[in-house]
Amino acid sequence: MTVKLGVDIDPECAHPIEKNSTAKSLQADVASLDPAIVSHVFENASVSLLAGCAPCQPFSTYSRAAKQKHGVQAGKNRSEDWRLVEHFGNLVEQIQPDLVTMENVPPLAQQPIFQRFLEKLTGYWVDWRVVECQTIGLPQTRKRLVLVASRLGPITIPEFDRPPATVRSVIGELPQLSAGGHDPIDSLHRASRLSSLNLRRIRHSKPGGTWRDWPEELRSSCHLKNTGATYPSVYGRMKWDAPAPTITTQCFGYGNGRFGHPEQDRAISLREASMLQGFPKQYSFLPDERNASFDKLGRLIGNAVPVKLGEVIGELFSEHVAKVREIATRH
Structure with missing residues (x-):
C-alpha cells in the first residue's frame, strides 16, 4: 500500500508528510478541494483508498463540556461543527474510490451527520465500530470510532486483541x-x-x-x-x-x-x-x-x-x- 497524497489545510503538515514518507502534500480545505485532483492521483492505481479524519473537537467530551460551561446551546452552529464530515462525504460520492476509511471520536455516531454520511456510501459494504486503542497495542486509553467501506466486497472490522x-x-x-x-x-x-x-x-x-x-x-x-x-x-x-x-x-x-x-x-x-x-x-x-x-x-x-x-x-x-x-x- 502506497500513500500518494496528503491533504490538510494546515501548512505545517507539509513537512511531516513529505519528510517521513514518499507522499506529496497539498495544502487545501476539504470544503473546496477539487475532486479531480484526487481522481488524478488514483488514475494508475489498481485499488484506490480515500482516508479522512475531520477534527474531532466539535464532538469531544471536553468540547461539549466547555460549551455547556459557557452557556452555548447544544446544536448551536452545528452546521459549522459538522461541515468537514459532510464535505468528506461529498468527496467520496464524487470520486467513488474503491476503499474508504474515516476516524473520529465515538460521540459522532450519535449525531445526525453520521447517518447522512452513511447514506452517501451507497454501493459500498460498510462496517464501523468504536475501537479501544489499548487493544491494538497503543499505550493510550483512547477510544475512536473507525469506519471502513469497500466497493470490492464485504469488509468487517475485527475484534482486536494485541498485547x-x-x-x-x-x-x-x-x-x-x-x-x-x-x-x-x-x-x-x-x-x-x-x-x-x-x-x-x-x-x-x-x-x-x-x-x-x-x-x-x-x-x-x-x-x-x-x-x-x-x-x-x-x-x-x-x-x-x-x-x-x-x-x-x-x-x-x-x-x-x-x-x-x-x-x-x-x-x-x-x-x-x-x-x-x-x-x-x-x-x-x-x-x-x-x-x-x-x-x-x-x-x-x-x-x-x-x-x-x-x-x-x-x-x-x-x-x-x-x-x-x-x-x-x-x-
Whole structure:
C-alpha cells in the first residue's frame, strides 16, 4: 500500500508528510478541494483508498463540556461543527474510490451527520465500530470510532486483541529531563517549564493519583468547587505500568490532564508524547523543531491519528484486497 497524497489545510503538515514518507502534500480545505485532483492521483492505481479524519473537537467530551460551561446551546452552529464530515462525504460520492476509511471520536455516531454520511456510501459494504486503542497495542486509553467501506466486497472490522503496551515500555528508556530541560541530541525531547507552585505540586503527586494527594495549601480554588471534583486527573502523573491517557494538543502541560511524568518532576516531553501516539523515535514534525513552539508541535502530535490505528486499518485493507483477489482468481 502506497500513500500518494496528503491533504490538510494546515501548512505545517507539509513537512511531516513529505519528510517521513514518499507522499506529496497539498495544502487545501476539504470544503473546496477539487475532486479531480484526487481522481488524478488514483488514475494508475489498481485499488484506490480515500482516508479522512475531520477534527474531532466539535464532538469531544471536553468540547461539549466547555460549551455547556459557557452557556452555548447544544446544536448551536452545528452546521459549522459538522461541515468537514459532510464535505468528506461529498468527496467520496464524487470520486467513488474503491476503499474508504474515516476516524473520529465515538460521540459522532450519535449525531445526525453520521447517518447522512452513511447514506452517501451507497454501493459500498460498510462496517464501523468504536475501537479501544489499548487493544491494538497503543499505550493510550483512547477510544475512536473507525469506519471502513469497500466497493470490492464485504469488509468487517475485527475484534482486536494485541498485547497491551505501557508507558514504561514506550518511553521508559529516554534520557532524564528536568522541567524546562532538553536533550542536546533530540530537539523534540524537551519539557515545558513549571512554576515554583506547580513544581511543589508535582513533587506531591503520585502516579495515578489526583490533586487530592496534595497538602491543602497547594490546592487551587477551583478544586474546592463542585466542578473541580469531576476533573481528578488534572495535574496528575501517569503510571509506568499502565497506558497513558488520551494524548491531546496540550499534552505537554502538567496542568492540562494526567500528563505528569511517572517519576520525574515534569510534564512529558514532546518526544514522549509523540511516541505514546505511536510515532517512531526519529519522526520529524517540523524543519526547525528546536525553535518551534510547544503549541505548534503539540497541535501536530495531538491532532494526529495514532500511528498504530492507521497501521491496523492499513493491514485490514491489505488483507481485504488480497482476499477479494483470491476469490476472483478462483472464479
